[in-house]
Amino acid sequence: MPEDKKELLRRRIRAALARADEAFEGKYSEELEKLLSLSKVDLRRIAPEANSVEDYNRLISVVREASRINASQAALAGHIRSLGNTAVRIAGLVPRLAGVLGLA
Numbered sequence: 001m002p003e004d005k006k007e008l009l010r011r012r013i014r015a016a017l018a019r020a021d022e023a024f025e026g027k028y029s030e031e032l033e034k035l036l037s038l039s040k041v042d043l044r045r046i047a048p049e050a051n052s053v054e055d056y057n058r059l060i061s062v063v064r065e066a067s068r069i070n071a072s073q074a075a076l077a078g079h080i081r082s083l084g085n086t087a088v089r090i091a092g093l094v095p096r097l098a099g100v101l102g103l104a
Contacts (some may be wrong), residue, residue: 026067028076034094035060046093047086055086062087063097073100 001009035056043052059080066076077100080091091097098104 027070028063028067028096031094031096032060032063032067035063035091035097038090038093042093043090046089049086052086052090055083056090058083059087059090063091077101 038056040053043056047055049055062079062083063076065071066079071079080087080097080101088101088103091101092103095104
Protein backbone atom coordinates (compact mmCIF):
# COMPACT_ATOMS: atom_id res chain seq x y z
CA MET A 1 0.00 0.00 0.00
CA PRO A 2 1.44 3.41 -0.93
CA GLU A 3 2.57 5.57 1.99
CA ASP A 4 0.02 8.34 1.32
CA LYS A 5 -2.85 5.81 1.48
CA LYS A 6 -1.45 4.37 4.71
CA GLU A 7 -1.36 7.85 6.23
CA LEU A 8 -4.93 8.55 5.10
CA LEU A 9 -6.05 5.27 6.67
CA ARG A 10 -4.23 6.15 9.93
CA ARG A 11 -5.95 9.56 10.04
CA ARG A 12 -9.36 7.99 9.42
CA ILE A 13 -8.82 5.41 12.16
CA ARG A 14 -7.68 8.09 14.63
CA ALA A 15 -10.76 10.19 13.79
CA ALA A 16 -13.08 7.21 14.22
CA LEU A 17 -11.51 6.39 17.58
CA ALA A 18 -11.88 10.00 18.70
CA ARG A 19 -15.58 9.96 17.76
CA ALA A 20 -16.06 6.71 19.68
CA ASP A 21 -14.35 8.21 22.73
CA GLU A 22 -16.59 11.28 22.52
CA ALA A 23 -19.68 9.06 22.43
CA PHE A 24 -18.62 7.06 25.47
CA GLU A 25 -17.85 10.24 27.39
CA GLY A 26 -20.97 12.12 26.27
CA LYS A 27 -24.40 12.85 27.64
CA TYR A 28 -25.89 9.42 26.89
CA SER A 29 -22.83 7.26 27.58
CA GLU A 30 -24.60 5.27 30.31
CA GLU A 31 -27.55 4.55 28.03
CA LEU A 32 -25.18 3.54 25.24
CA GLU A 33 -23.38 1.10 27.52
CA LYS A 34 -26.67 -0.44 28.63
CA LEU A 35 -27.81 -0.81 25.02
CA LEU A 36 -24.56 -2.52 24.13
CA SER A 37 -24.97 -4.92 27.03
CA LEU A 38 -28.32 -6.26 25.79
CA SER A 39 -28.16 -9.90 24.77
CA LYS A 40 -29.69 -11.52 21.69
CA VAL A 41 -32.18 -13.15 24.04
CA ASP A 42 -33.23 -9.71 25.32
CA LEU A 43 -33.67 -8.47 21.77
CA ARG A 44 -35.62 -11.50 20.57
CA ARG A 45 -37.88 -11.37 23.62
CA ILE A 46 -38.90 -7.76 23.03
CA ALA A 47 -38.58 -7.70 19.22
CA PRO A 48 -38.78 -11.11 17.53
CA GLU A 49 -39.00 -9.55 14.05
CA ALA A 50 -36.37 -10.58 11.54
CA ASN A 51 -35.10 -7.01 11.23
CA SER A 52 -34.72 -6.42 14.97
CA VAL A 53 -30.92 -6.73 14.87
CA GLU A 54 -30.76 -4.09 12.13
CA ASP A 55 -33.04 -1.82 14.17
CA TYR A 56 -30.87 -2.44 17.24
CA ASN A 57 -27.73 -1.47 15.31
CA ARG A 58 -29.39 1.71 13.99
CA LEU A 59 -30.56 2.54 17.52
CA ILE A 60 -27.01 2.18 18.82
CA SER A 61 -25.79 4.52 16.06
CA VAL A 62 -28.42 7.12 16.96
CA VAL A 63 -27.66 7.00 20.69
CA ARG A 64 -23.91 7.03 20.03
CA GLU A 65 -24.19 10.15 17.87
CA ALA A 66 -26.59 11.85 20.30
CA SER A 67 -24.11 11.20 23.09
CA ARG A 68 -21.21 12.48 21.03
CA ILE A 69 -22.91 15.77 20.21
CA ASN A 70 -24.76 16.07 23.54
CA ALA A 71 -28.13 16.22 21.81
CA SER A 72 -31.24 17.24 23.72
CA GLN A 73 -33.58 14.60 25.06
CA ALA A 74 -36.28 15.79 22.66
CA ALA A 75 -33.94 15.42 19.70
CA LEU A 76 -32.87 11.95 20.83
CA ALA A 77 -36.48 10.86 21.33
CA GLY A 78 -37.40 12.11 17.88
CA HIS A 79 -34.51 10.27 16.25
CA ILE A 80 -35.35 7.05 18.07
CA ARG A 81 -39.02 7.30 17.10
CA SER A 82 -38.02 7.88 13.48
CA LEU A 83 -36.40 4.42 13.52
CA GLY A 84 -39.80 2.79 14.08
CA ASN A 85 -41.65 0.73 16.66
CA THR A 86 -39.07 -2.02 16.98
CA ALA A 87 -36.32 0.45 17.88
CA VAL A 88 -38.65 2.16 20.36
CA ARG A 89 -39.40 -1.18 22.04
CA ILE A 90 -35.70 -2.00 22.23
CA ALA A 91 -34.92 1.45 23.65
CA GLY A 92 -37.59 0.78 26.26
CA LEU A 93 -35.32 -1.91 27.74
CA VAL A 94 -32.99 0.87 28.93
CA PRO A 95 -34.75 2.73 31.76
CA ARG A 96 -33.38 6.20 30.99
CA LEU A 97 -34.19 5.85 27.28
CA ALA A 98 -37.66 4.65 28.24
CA GLY A 99 -37.98 7.86 30.26
CA VAL A 100 -36.79 10.01 27.36
CA LEU A 101 -39.43 8.36 25.18
CA GLY A 102 -42.14 8.74 27.81
CA LEU A 103 -42.50 4.96 28.22
CA ALA A 104 -41.60 4.83 31.89
